[in-house]
Amino acid sequence: MTCTLGEVKNRADFMIYWGGNPAECHPRHFTKYSLTQKGKFTPKGRKDRTMVLVDIRETPSAKAADVFLQVRPGKDFELVTALRAIVKGQRVNEAAVAETGLPLEKLHELVAMMKAARFGIIFFGMGLSMTRGKHMNSAAVLMLAAEMNAFTKFVAMPMRGHGNVTGADVVMRYTTGYPFGVNLCRGYPRFNPGEFSTVDLLVRGDNDACLVLGADPGATMPQPAINHLARIPTITLDPKVTHTSRLSRVHITTAVTGVSAPGTAYRMDEIPLPLRPALKSPYPTDEEVVRRIREAVMRRPAWLPERNAEMVV
Amino acid sequence: MPLTIVKNATCTFCGCVCDDIELHADGIRITETKRACSLGESWFKNHTAEHLYPDALIDGHPATVDDAVEAAADYLLNADMPLVYGMSNITCEAQREAVSLAELVGAVVDSHTSL
Structure with a gap:
């Protein structure tokens, strides 16, 4: 459930960067591939796109984001799981959601944005895949992206570190x-x-x-x-x-x-x-x-x- | 040394693998990296064509590549469960050779992905 960066450039009007700091670690990702490029179906570039950053601290990437969600360290899996439940319209325990460091209404707002997108993508970094939960976190994000396809086009892509x-x-x-x-x-x-x-x-x-x-x-x-x-x-x-x-x-x-x-x-x-x-x-x-x-x-x-x-x- | 200009050069520092870099090189070092980001610029300028390190080391002593290759072959073949690890900063062609070598000596082959 992924795509090329060319598709992101031409189509993605909604993107989530999760557990990554592209402003410092992939400096040209925003400008060459994703956020600010003008594409075929995103002719106004940055203005046609919404960007959400999920991380445990406010990194320099947060300046580029429309919405910054600060998740409590090690609570990514819980947050993805709550989002998956909300996407499907299931009830979630408000106290359990509060454990992630984010109020429930923020999650509802995020899901509403995700469903309103024409083409959404989740870029997930090592802050997600190499912290508590590890590959289970990656699997949860991939599931979230897959399940979002019941509502709109949605994909996920890992932000790979080393060159090759x-x-x-x-x-x-x-x-x-x-x-x-x-x-x-x-x-x-x-x-x-x-x-x-x-x-x-x-x-x-x-x-x-x-x-x-x-x-x-x-x-x-x-x-x-x-x-x-x-x-x-x-x-x-x-x-x-x-x-x-x-x-x-x-x-x-x-x-x-x-x-x-x-x-x-x-x-x-x-x-x-x-x-x-x-x-x-x-x-x-x-x-x-x-x-x-x-x-x-x-x-x-x-x-x-x-x-x-x-x-x- | 005359200046060489390489257009559409590819940077392999991070996973973005930007392929629109213009490199200016004087034969020894890269002097300019147009369109590269700060990470790419320091990656390209950090490496030169100088002979700064010994060709090979065996037990910490300078050696020829031939001797080092033979020593490496002995160590890998004599091991019961050798490990071939890394592969993140080498070309796909080198990765193929590494998998082939791993098959030959009966090794585990793994990359940074498993970390």
């Missing part, structure tokens, strides 16, 4: 069938977030080697996970010597994606875009180094004996 994290989802989906946390240990893909997701694996100490590319878990992950990375042979590919490189057995310096390495990157709405590097790096690209590691592995006897016969370089 969307590409990682897409590539893993079309190669393994699952978007992340894919276990290939048995020779076929298995998917189970919580069991095969990185932080859980490392905190439990399940892995006995790690290849890190395009990430710096040594600077961002919980300490027990970092401790395990330091304990096992870790291999890091990065344009700089990072925190993770310092705890790794092997570090290989690579060219910078999009600056000195060519290729493809996916935008947050799953549109693939070509990269046009402006510099020539003295280092090999990630693609080349990973291919060389794969070729080096293929020169060795396979861990699955029957694979030795079927391998083709």
Whole structure:
């Protein structure tokens, strides 16, 4: 239940940013894709659109919003659930709604605005998907958007952080069938977030080697996970010597994606875009180094004996 | 070094992946980033074509890429349950190679999405 940013630009007359601060984290999102652009069915640009911001604090993005709703930290799921009930015309407990930090009439006003929209979208950020409730919060927002389609066109889109994290989802989906946390240990893909997701694996100490590319878990992950990375042979590919490189057995310096390495990157709405590097790096690209590691592995006897016969370089 | 101008360059700092940036580069560094936001500008200007870091490190000591590749292959193949993690700031082509390598060594492959 999503769309491209081009559709947002041309059609969306109502948007909710939930748990994100695009003014500081995605500075051109408002001006290039969503809020202020003039589109085919939104010819007056900003004047044709209504924007609601839901967050736990008044960030600089609130200045761009028509309505700012301050939700109490960790109460996003409760707020979405109350909205879903109101959308369907069900009774809600006023005291329970007050727990979210917002009065019931504000929620009724919001639902009225949502239903009055011709094309509504909810952009949800990490303030929703990585706080209490995590993926259940994302699921609730997706359900809310889906259920709104009984009244008007409504979609939801995650505000992806890192450059090509969307590409990682897409590539893993079309190669393994699952978007992340894919276990290939048995020779076929298995998917189970919580069991095969990185932080859980490392905190439990399940892995006995790690290849890190395009990430710096040594600077961002919980300490027990970092401790395990330091304990096992870790291999890091990065344009700089990072925190993770310092705890790794092997570090290989690579060219910078999009600056000195060519290729493809996916935008947050799953549109693939070509990269046009402006510099020539003295280092090999990630693609080349990973291919060389794969070729080096293929020169060795396979861990699955029957694979030795079927391998083709 | 002559100035090179790249039109419609793509910025991969955040998920917006803006593809209308005009980059001016002098061969070593990017000097101008038209239409890029403050985050994009610092991303482009932060990286140069200089050889600032050793090609590779093994146990903290400078090494050749060839040796580092062989060491990496040994570690990954000898592990029972290796992990291939990250993939957010690399190209789709590199991601495909990474999934292929993960399949070959029987690894778990995961991205920032699971955090």
